Amino acid sequence: MTVLVTYASRHGATTGIATRIADTLTANGRDAVCTPIEDVDQLEEYDAVVIGSAAYLFHWLKPAVRFVHEHAVVLQDKPVWLFSSGPLGTAEVDDHGKDVRETTRPREWAELVPLIRPRGDRVFFGAYHPALPAVGLGERVVRRLSAKSTTLPAGDFRDWGDVEAWAREIATELAAYTKSA
Numbered sequence: 001m002t003v004l005v006t007y008a009s010r011h012g013a014t015t016g017i018a019t020r021i022a023d024t025l026t027a028n029g030r031d032a033v034c035t036p037i038e039d040v041d042q043l044e045e046y047d048a049v050v051i052g053s054a055a056y057l058f059h060w061l062k063p064a065v066r067f068v069h070e071h072a073v074v075l076q077d078k079p080v081w082l083f084s085s086g087p088l089g090t091a092e093v094d095d096h097g098k099d100v101r102e103t104t105r106p107r108e109w110a111e112l113v114p115l116i117r118p119r120g121d122r123v124f125f126g127a128y129h130p131a132l133p134a135v136g137l138g139e140r141v142v143r144r145l146s147a148k149s150t151t152l153p154a155g156d157f158r159d160w161g162d163v164e165a166w167a168r169e170i171a172t173e174l175a176a177y178t179k180s181a
């Protein structure tokens with residue numbers, strides 16, 4: 001069984017999460033490859049797929065959304081997991097007491113989850129390094145507006161324990177799937 005872990009990333013934080021998921025799957029007995037989403041043409045050779053993207057301004061990156069739509073029919077027939085790399089900072093809940101992993105779910109998931117019915121989805125804390133050049137006008141404007149506030153805390157907030165635990169859950173589910181297939 002080969003698992004594809006594929007991802008869309010602007011500044012590398014999501015690449016790191018995808019790589020760690022693939023490494024953890026491999027360490028737990030699943031053969032996993034990690035590939036940028038633009039480099040994936042077809043899914044036939046994979047038995048399971050993990051798809052991740054960074055979230056910007058409440059949205060998944062367009063290549064990830066496009067990928068799911070383009071491959072929806074094939075994805076519906078495979079075990080699939082989705083992840084998003086998003087919230088920044090260390091607060092688990094926002095000012096209204098809501099779980100930030102819930103409030104930062106990318107808007108597209110409301111449509112993509114019923115479309116391909118993934119076995120699981122997960123939001124992970126992300127990373128933001130203002131020294132890296134902004135990509136696109138929207139990011140430039142938001143960065144400038146938030147430079148004097150705390151809305152975009154700088155730093156690496158990725159929780160590797162959380163990422164690895166999720167990847168181990170996937171490895172366990174796939175072991176059961178292989179036995180019953």
Ligand SMILES: Cc1cc2nc3c(=O)[nH]c(=O)nc-3n(C[C@H](O)[C@H](O)[C@H](O)COP(=O)(O)O)c2cc1C
Nearest residue numbers: 009010011012013014054057058086087104126127
């Ligand atoms: C301009 C800007 C807007 C962002 N908007 C969101 C957002 O709406 N939701 C969210 O969860 N994270 C948001 N983030 C945080 C990024 O998703 C986070 O930094 C992510 O880990 C970046 O991944 P990448 O390095 O792979 O692009 C934003 C970051 C920036 C710089």
